[in-house]
Structure formats: C-alpha cells, structure tokens
Amino acid sequence: MVRDLLAVYTTIVRAVPELVLILLLYYAGTDLINKALTAIGYQRIDISGLAAGIAVLGFVQGAYSTEVIRGAILAIPQGQIEAARAYGMSPGLMLRRITLPAMLPFAIPGLANLWLIATKDTALLAVVGFYELALATRQAAGVTKAYFTFFVAAGALYLLVSLISNLVIGRVEAWSRRGMPSLKEAP
Template identity: 55%
Template sequence: MASAFELIGLGSQGWGHALLQGLGVTLQISAGSFVVGIVLGLLLACGKLSGSRALAVPMRIYTTLFRAVPELLMILILYYVGSMGLNAALDWAGFAPINVNGAWVAIVVLGMVQGAYASEIFRAAILAIPHGQIEAARAFGLSGIGLFRRVTLPMMAPFALAGMANLWINLIKDSALISVVGTNELLYTAKQAAGSTRQYLLFYLSAAALYYLVTLFSNHMSGRLERRIRRWMPLV
C-alpha cells in the first residue's frame, strides 16, 4: 500500500498533479468571478449614487437579493434550471442541445454575487472621497466618464482595497461550491482522491493546506499593494 507521501506526491501513484490541476481551476474560477464582480460592482455603485430613483431602486433590490440568497442555491438554479431553459430554447430554434460548462456557471454566479457585495464597498469608498476634490475637478471642466476615470476611480481605490481583498479571499473559498455540479476544482478533486484511496483525512487536509497557502500569498500581495497605494495618499 502506498504511503501518505506517495499518495499526495507527483509520482505515478500520487494525486499531486490532479490536486494542482484542481487548484488551477479554482484560481481560474476565482479570478474570472472577481473580474465580473468588480465590473458589476462599479456599475451598481454608480447606479445607486446616480440620484435617479428609477435606476437606484432596481440596483438596491439586486444587491439585497443576491446578498440574501445562498451562493449554492444560485449555482443550482442557474446550472440546472438555466441549462434546461437554454436547451429548450435551442431545441425550439432547431439547434442541438449543449452541455453547460460548470466552470462558466460558477464564474457567472459567483461574479453576480460578488458584484452585490462589491457595490457596497465601492459605494462607501466613493462617499469617502472629500467632496471638495470632486468639485475642484468639475471646476476644471471634468464630468461624466472623464471625471470618474481620472478622479473618482483613483481616489476611491485606497478606500476600497481592503474590502476587495477580503472579498477575494472569500471568493477562493466560495469557489468550492461549484463541486456540486461536478467541476474538477480543488475540493472536487480532493473528494475523488479521498474516495478512491479511502484516505479522507489526508486529502481533505491537503486541500485545506493548498487553500491556506493561496490565502497567505493573497494576503501578502494585497498588503504590498495597499502599502504602495497609500504612499501616494495625502497625509491627513
């Protein structure tokens, strides 16, 4: 019988390659969802602060809904119900049915959920900008997208960075939820290895160690980025 080191190693009997591949899928899902969440969060935050009730109310309803419904339930709804609806529409149009990729579902669902949380972080960061800075930019003729790109976005970044770093850590953990639809991310691969070898503690601890290492590296990089950005902030 293979030893524990052989089972988690990179040899012919080991599951090391499979675990690293699963980690790669986890990071891909997390990165894709994070980008979707940032873009969606910025749009939602700007909509809430636009002053238009017709725009702000739907944005608030969206934020409340996606923060209230569990991510796992959203994944199941979008994956199973969404794929059935998509294939029904394709069948009606005369096209062959398709298999929905679980990783893409995870990116979309987790990105939509993260967008709801990110919108509150961005909204608070925008409100933290001194109002005089915005008025000064407007006095120089900036408005609309130019004002947001050149003034609002750079000034809100330091205020939003800590919250977004925390969302990234949570997103890495939430990506494990996609294992319910059979996507070969880290946790799903660890479950396969544990079931095949009956070494449940070994592989679950190995998966936990990989999640922990990714979290440590993420904390280190976000700390460096925060210190670098705050160097250019004015002293208060």
C-alpha cells in the same frame, strides 16, 4: 429605475446562501439559455461546468462588490469631486482621473476580502458536481481511505493561496494609498 433594480439584485443575492444561488443559477441558467436557444431555432448546447461556474460566482460576487464600491465612492471627500468639477472636467475624465483613483484605497480592503471569499467559494462548486479541488480531494480521499491526508493537503493548498493573496493585496493596498497619510501616524 436602474438604481432600484440594482438595489433589488444586491439585496437578494446577499440575503440568500451562496450554495442555494449556485444551485439555482447553475440549473436555471443553463436551462434558460437552452430554452432561449431552442426558441429562436438553434440547437441545444452543452454549457461546460467551468463556464457556468465562473458565471455563477461572478454573478454572486458582483452583488457584494457593488456594495463595496458604492461605499468606497461615497467615502471620497466631496471637495475632491467639486474641485474636479470646478476645473471643468467632463464626467468621463472625472471618473477616470479622480473618482476611480480616489476610491481605490477605500475599496481595496473590501475587494480583497471578496477575493478571499471567492477563492473559498470555488469549493462550493463541488456541490453541483463541478470538478475542482474540493471534489477531487473528496473522491481521492474516498478511494484511498486516507481522509486526513487529502483534506489536510487541500486545506493547506487553499491556505497557501490565501496567504499569497494577502501578500499581494498588501502591496496593492500600499500602492493605492501612495501619497496619503499613513494609517499608523493618524491619531
């Protein structure tokens, strides 16, 4: 049951454009929360754009990373799981000691991609009127008429975030692969 519901969630979220999801969840989510609050007798609350934006992007990224982690867990050699079971590890201990560490090297490239996508998806929040770098850039450019300067500067900032992320991700990936044969030495 849970598995099917999750499959529906990941399939739908991955088939619909992020922009549409952001609009849908941004308006529907705040509206539903307010309706639920009034239904149980509380005041309507103003949900800040930041909280709504974080929740929406989290919901979208959750679907993508679920698929990445699913693939990573499936990529763990079966023997490792069996060996852990043979040692009499409890499921919780096995998850903590074997499954999660063994899955990391498979999951990190995918998760790193998602991180880079997420940093760029924050720009989409500009469309629902959330004030972040992209929207600020557009307003500044519109006021000063210096479109090129501002958009190139914003692009450079995003690029800088991506490049720094790449460096950090490279370190993390090397750390998660410690003790495994190097990719270059493999045939």
